[in-house]
Amino acid sequence: MSQLAGQEAPLSSNHYEAALTQARELRNLTRDGKFIGSTSGFAPGIAQGNLVILPKDWADDFLVFCQKNPVPCPLLSVSSPGEPMIDLLGKDIDIRTDVPEYHIFRNGELAEKTHDIKDLWWHDMVTFVLGCSFSFEDALIRAGLSLRNIDCQSNVSMYRTNLATTPSQYFSGNMVVTMRPFKPADAIRAIQITSRYPKSHGAPVHIGNPADIGIKDLSNPDFGDAVPIKDGEIPVFWACGVTPQLAIINAKPPIAITHAPGKMLVTDISNEQLSVL
Incomplete structure (x- = not known):
């Protein structure tokens, strides 16, 4: 039977389990520096996330920005200051290593690109994970x-x-x-x-x-x-x-860390869990 207009075939449990396995394998490869590419098409059915990391002094105002702009900035998760593990979104997710490429902004200027931010991490960093198309x-x-x-x-x-x-x-x-x-x-x-x-x-x-x-x-x-x-x-x-990267350029915080465009955090959350029926 063909699908009704505007409807997709249901996501099977086997499909989700296979995608979840791929998501975790991809994060492991990313953590080891063996995957640094675009995540489009990977772990189909699994939610991916955009990344913004800011000092606590700037995080409250960025949260307000997200709340005012829920379409471009749909919040999936906000961490406690200094917490690098994003347990809400998946098993063993370490935000310092599990994104294929990070952009480091200093005073609104893109200053560095890197595949690991452990050396930049400190006690008051707040992580925002935003939904991704x-x-x-x-x-x-x-x-x-x-x-x-x-x-x-x-x-x-x-x-x-x-x-x-x-x-x-x-x-x-x-x-x-x-x-x-x-x-x-x-x-x-x-x-x-x-x-x-x-x-x-x-x-x-x-x-x-x-x-x-x-x-x-x-x-x-x-x-x-x-x-x-x-x-x-x-x-x-x-x-x-x-x-948010353009907003960071305008705001000029002393430091901000984001994902490289198209190189996302791949979570354990199924897209269906985020859907509205």
Whole structure:
């Protein structure tokens, strides 16, 4: 029996167990420095997360920024100061080693890229894990939709926009979006499906003409990789967890640590656990 429009095939227990095994294997490889690539397409059905780490003095205001901007900044977890283990999201997750690549910002400037932040860790660091659109990709695929970034084995395309976020005291800036091209009928199904996943950015924030949201050239993304758009397809744009990195640049905290765009924390949480039926 075919699936109803907008519905994906149910996630089986075997599918989840296989994805969970892959998620834990991927974190182990990442921790050992053997995996440093994009996590798009890995551990399908498992939630992935964007990362922001700030000193405690800056963390409260960033929390307010997330609360004011739940679409680009959907909170999955906030740690206690100095706690590197993220038990809420999975077994043995060490935030200092389990992300493929970290970006270190100092006073709003990208100062360093590294694969391990143990040497930078200190007692008052607060970790924020935010939902990621990679999480809903498996649901789209199970509904029979094709995702160009996965088909091309590339990172997703990410763009700066003119869509303003709601500022907190220190954090502000415009939204970053991811783009995936679809035929119009498939775009409608993608909207229906992703609206069930508000913790993974939810429904798209824009469809169609990229110039309407300040994007000049789809072939030249600000982050990630360009993907081809075929005849009859339209670009569909979702809010992106790189948005906080622009807010960090504007706020200029003495230090902030994030993931590299497209290189996420892969959790143990199933995407279904974060869905809204």
